[in-house]
Amino acid sequence: xxxIAGISYCLWEAYSEFAPSVGASLxxxxxxxxxxxxxxxxxxxxxxxVPHQKWxxxxxxxxxxxxxxxxxxxxxxxxxxxxxxxxxxxLQALYDSIEDKSRLVPNKRVVAVRQxxxxxxxxxxxxxxxxxxxxxxxxxxxxxxxxxxxKRERIPEDPKLRFDAKYACVYGIxxxxxxxxxxxxxxxxxxxxxxxxxxGKGGVLYWFILNDLKQHPIRYExxxxxxxxxxxxxxxxxxxxxxTEGVRFADIYKQKRTAVMTALEEGVADSLFSGRLFVLGxxxxxxxxxxxxxxxxxxxxxxxxxxxxxxxxxRNFEDNLIGGISMAEVASCLQQYSDRRRERVLGILNDASxxxxxxxxxxxxxxxxxxxxxIMTDKEMLKKSLKSVGDAEMLTDWPYGSHRVAIFTAxxxxxxxxxxxxxxxxxxxxxxxx
Numbered sequence: 515x516x517x518i519a520g521i522s523y524c525l526w527e528a529y530s531e532f533a534p535s536v537g538a539s540l541x542x543x544x545x546x547x548x549x550x551x552x553x554x555x556x557x558x559x560x561x562x563x564v565p566h567q568k569w570x571x572x573x574x575x576x577x578x579x580x581x582x583x584x585x586x587x588x589x590x591x592x593x594x595x596x597x598x599x600x601x602x603x604x605l606q607a608l609y610d611s612i613e614d615k616s617r618l619v620p621n622k623r624v625v626a627v628r629q630x631x632x633x634x635x636x637x638x639x640x641x642x643x644x645x646x647x648x649x650x651x652x653x654x655x656x657x658x659x660x661x662x663x664x665k666r667e668r669i670p671e672d673p674k675l676r677f678d679a680k681y682a683c684v685y686g687i688x689x690x691x692x693x694x695x696x697x698x699x700x701x702x703x704x705x706x707x708x709x710x711x712x713x714g715k716g717g718v719l720y721w722f723i724l725n726d727l728k729q730h731p732i733r734y735e736x737x738x739x740x741x742x743x744x745x746x747x748x749x750x751x752x753x754x755x756x757x758t759e760g761v762r763f764a765d766i767y768k769q770k771r772t773a774v775m776t777a778l779e780e781g782v783a784d785s786l787f788s789g790r791l792f793v794l795g796x797x798x799x800x801x802x803x804x805x806x807x808x809x810x811x812x813x814x815x816x817x818x819x820x821x822x823x824x825x826x827x828x829r830n831f832e833d834n835l836i837g838g839i840s841m842a843e844v845a846s847c848l849q850q851y852s853d854r855r856r857e858r859v860l861g862i863l864n865d866a867s868x869x870x871x872x873x874x875x876x877x878x879x880x881x882x883x884x885x886x887x888x889i890m891t892d893k894e895m896l897k898k899s900l901k902s903v904g905d906a907e908m909l910t911d912w913p914y915g916s917h918r919v920a921i922f923t924a925x926x927x928x929x930x931x932x933x934x935x936x937x938x939x940x941x942x943x944x945x946x947x948x
Contacts, residue, residue: 526622533605538685539720540601541806544594545906558607562599567697574704576756584892593918598712598720657797663788679732679777686773690717708873740775787848799859804869814907904929
């Protein structure tokens with residue numbers, strides 16, 4: 515985004531490469547794909563997509579509880595098809611899209627940051643330094659930048675948003691198995707350990723085992739490293755669980771390519787910025803994989819920042835201002851960024867958490883969602899899936915896009931009108947899609 519907008523930047527990457535073989539899958543939703551379309555990456559990532567077929571919801575005994583095909587309407591209604599693919603492939607597509615790769619510097623893990631009225635200086639683990647006008651911290655949930663922001667702002671910590679983990683998750687990828695065609699999604703609702711499976715391009719399976727840590731949450735200050743032994747122990751508790759007709763989870767696990775287990779931290783930074791520093795992605799907002807919103811919200815946060823930065827730089831250029839961006843200008847810019855993002859990510863964090871509780875059969879909310887699923891129609895499921903579309907961030911006043919961007923944007927505008935009281939608009943959009 516910054517390169518396309520002609521904004522000078524430097525990206526420090528902690529790893530030795532920019533598309534490392536770390537992690538497993540990554541979900542891309544229409545909102546995230548719209549932004550990738552605006553920066554010219556969509557055609558590359560779209561090679562990984564498959565047409566949607568069905569969503570199945572089953573209980574712990576393998577009984578089919580609900581089945582939906584509503585999201586087949588997504589391309590017509592939103593211009594894009596949501597899908598899962600390998601994280602590394604998306605990172606590679608993003609890396610390949612950068613023309614001036616001299617801006618990208620690997621092996622630079624940030625260990626400290628210092629800022630003054632004139633600028634901010636980052637210090638890497640190897641002692642190297644760089645000074646800039648604005649620092650964007652996207653170094654993950656254990657962000658040095660977020661820590662510095664909270665220290666400077668001296669904000670009382672909200673215990674509900676402190677990035678503790680009530681759940682853990684095994685993220686895995688398996689080769690295709692018979693009886694599962696591409697474009698299918700399966701959810702198994704059961705206590706203690708539940709299952710999500712998405713079938714992608716070529717029938718490759720992207721799966722998750724959600725684990726309820728019950729009375730032993732993992733505190734942010736004491737991170738836990740899970741081993742292969744932990745993964746196998748959790749797997750054995752759900753090996754015989756039916757995922758879909760004729761397929762047990764054991765059949766999927768036998769075809770495993772990779773699996774990694776991590777704690778599912780949840781939280782939103784008490785402050786998204788301070789001085790010349792701000793955070794985005796997992797550094798700012800971390801959520802469970804339910805809803806596949808993690809990467810897509812990172813894209814939205816990046817777009818929101820660019821949207822507030824460009825007008826500031828344009829005004830300074832038009833006014834022939836000499837020198838850098840003042841602290842007051844940066845503060846105003848980053849306050850706008852925070853205002854645009856905080857409420858949205860809090861809502862999405864809550865929705866993802868509720869989805870996780872529902873699958874793990876935790877509390878009354880799980881019983882309520884289970885009952886609703888059994889009587890929900892395709893139209894109602896589609897309406898639910900569109901809940902957050904109207905508020906999705908995109909690059910504004912942007913010269914690049916496509917007919918798909920226009921389709922999504924038109925639907926989002928209709929849904930915003932519907933949320934303001936025009937239910938006829940919403941019903942019209944749903945009717946057209948179905």
